[in-house]
Amino acid sequence: MLRMSTLFLRTLRDDPADAEVASHRLLVRAGYIRRAAPGGFSWLPLGWIVFQNLERVVREEMDAAGFQEVHFPALLPKEPYELTGRWTEYGDNLFRLKDRRGADFLLAPTHEEMFTLLVKDLYGSYKDLPVSLYQIQTKYRDEARPRAGLLRGREFVMKDSYSFDIDDAGLQDSYDAHRAAYISLFERLELPYVIVSAMSGAMGGSASEEFLAPMDVGEDTFVRCTSCDFAANVEAVATSAPDAIPFDELPAAVVHDTPDTPTIATLVDCVNAADELRHPSRDWTAADTLKNVVVNVRQPDGSVEPLAIGLPGDREVDMKRLEAQLSPGVPEPFAEADFAKHPTLVKGYIGPGVLGTDNSSEIRYLVDPRIVDGTAWITGADTTGNHVINLTAGRDFTADGTIEAAEVRAGDACPNCGADVEIARGIELAHIFQLGRKYAEALELTVQNENGRPVTPTMGSYGVGVSRALAAIAEHSHDDIGLCWPREIAPADIHIVMAGKEGGPQRPAAEQLAATLEEAGLRILFDDRVKVSPGVRFKDAELIGVPTIAVVGRGVADEENPTIEVKDRRTGDRVDIPLADAVDHLIALCQP
RNA sequence: CGGGAUGUAGCGCAGCUUGGUUAGCGCGCCUGCUUUGGGAGCAGGAGGCCGAGAGUUCGAAUCUCUCCAUCCCGACCA
Structure with missing residues (x-):
């Protein structure tokens, strides 16, 4: 006890x-x-x-x-x-x-x-x-x-x-x-x-x-x-990749001047504002752009290699997903000094034209699985202030492979059934x-x-x-005032709170209840403190979170029909139980 | 490892801007009396290298620098 x-x-x-x-x-x-x-x-x-x-x-x-x-x-x-x-x-x-x-x-x-x-x-x-x-x-x-x-x-x-x-x-x-x-x-x-x-x-x-x-x-x-x-x-x-699109009907890729468009947002505004660049039937969105992000990948042996990742412009790279893909390598930022070492990369205007192990940058280029053959993109033209429209995967550029690095969003298609995910x-x-x-x-x-x-x-x-x-x-199992343990791991089965004047009937009743229950195999936490106000005992019992709280208080002072109060910590439900039935009642509560 | 916040009694905090007696408050703790069904009341106490170190100064909790720790937000994992 x-x-x-x-x-x-x-x-x-x-x-x-x-x-x-x-x-x-x-x-x-x-x-x-x-x-x-x-x-x-x-x-x-x-x-x-x-x-x-x-x-x-x-x-x-x-x-x-x-x-x-x-x-x-x-x-x-x-x-x-x-x-x-x-x-x-x-x-x-x-x-x-x-x-x-x-x-x-x-x-x-x-x-x-x-x-x-x-x-x-x-x-x-x-x-x-x-x-x-x-x-x-x-x-x-x-x-x-x-x-x-x-x-x-x-x-x-x-x-x-x-x-x-x-x-x-x-x-x-x-x-x-x-x-x-x-x-x-x-x-x-x-x-x-x-x-x-x-x-x-x-x-x-x-x-x-x-x-x-x-x-x-x-x-x-x-x-x-x-x-x-x-x-x-x-x-x-795993991102579900769309079917490839035949190239036959697709317009040719054309490079355009897009001054001051180093970000996806500025690029979208620019192509929607210029008449000759407008989409024939709707506004361009960030999802029409192909964003190319370069990172360094450090291997456990200390070697570092750059990696270019292509993904739809409306998606960020999810670092957790990227790291999971690169493990045990870890991604590191591609710093200004790294740009200096790779003059073919034009910051803000990087495009697939220079990327890939066979191209001028010789940087490995992995793309999001959505970028299948036949998809056409607005993307960097690798010179400052220029983008290319209708650059088509499989026709105008080829990546070294795909990578699952783009963020996943609520509403994306379930890879299993196609419904929305959350x-x-x-x-x-x-x-x-x-x-x-x-x-x-x-x-x-x-x-x-x-x-x-x-x-x-x-x-x-x-x-x-x-x-x-x-x-x-x-x-999982608490409320505003304290913990509520599942019985199996709780510190005790029953928390007995003695509430009444010292010298009254509460102490002997509580002592006997505690002893009898313990003898019956229950685990008892017994608040037998003196000089502690009842409020403190109740608060402590609720904070500690034993699943059943038995209050031996004013109820036992009733000589006709002495009772104790049994409270379920989780639900807060209280019932008065005749003292004579208390042991059986509490034992029954603790049966699995 | 980057960004932000915070370190003062067991716990929660004030004091710091504007340096100056013995560093305060609430809870908790100790002693006594009262109280006993929702974190009691009165009275009296104990408890601090003010995170650490260096500096500025006649004088530092207070100003400066460095470190350390904690919490939150971003990169790792049960």
């Missing part, structure tokens, strides 16, 4: 000034966590109970699915991460340190290498597979910008699983098993989620989905169809993907097949942010 008279807890009346999102604000105010370091939090007794409850639920679901738990050091030597390339590829987000002899170590951001080496260490036969292992551990990432409390720390707890299979069919089965386990987990945690297609990012790999909790505080943007069940992270949305934000709860053989090959994990030949297993990777999920639950 947790007695508030002795519980290590101090609730705060005011919101902490540095907390913006509800979960952070309330977890600090209610005495669950304290900030201890940039991006790091200490867990207080109430918080640690909730955390461990959550961890237990995760563990139960994993074990039920037949996955086995292991545990690794967080402090790891560099060598395995060098073999897979991640010592460098992971970049600044990796915490690196040296031991007293100067040897390089890291604090693990994830443990793919260690799982792979562990299987290599012990298993050698196809008969040993499949196997799925998991860990629940603290991970370290030197985030450029930790924020929103537990939602994005530099130190956080992750449950990650890895599957090892002999072939693609087995991998698919393992993937499906994890997907099912995660659905079961999030249902049990009463967390809303959407499963979206995703990019595998820095981990490498192919088939990939994310579980997002659809909430505005989330950092991920995803797209979903208003008609069918398509949903994807915005990074993974855009929403979500918290990334989990990410599952098929890693393939990248790690197994790099670390030389092989097993023998039926013929005694070595074969490389294929792997899957499945992560759940445990500390983040706790914050997401708080984010």
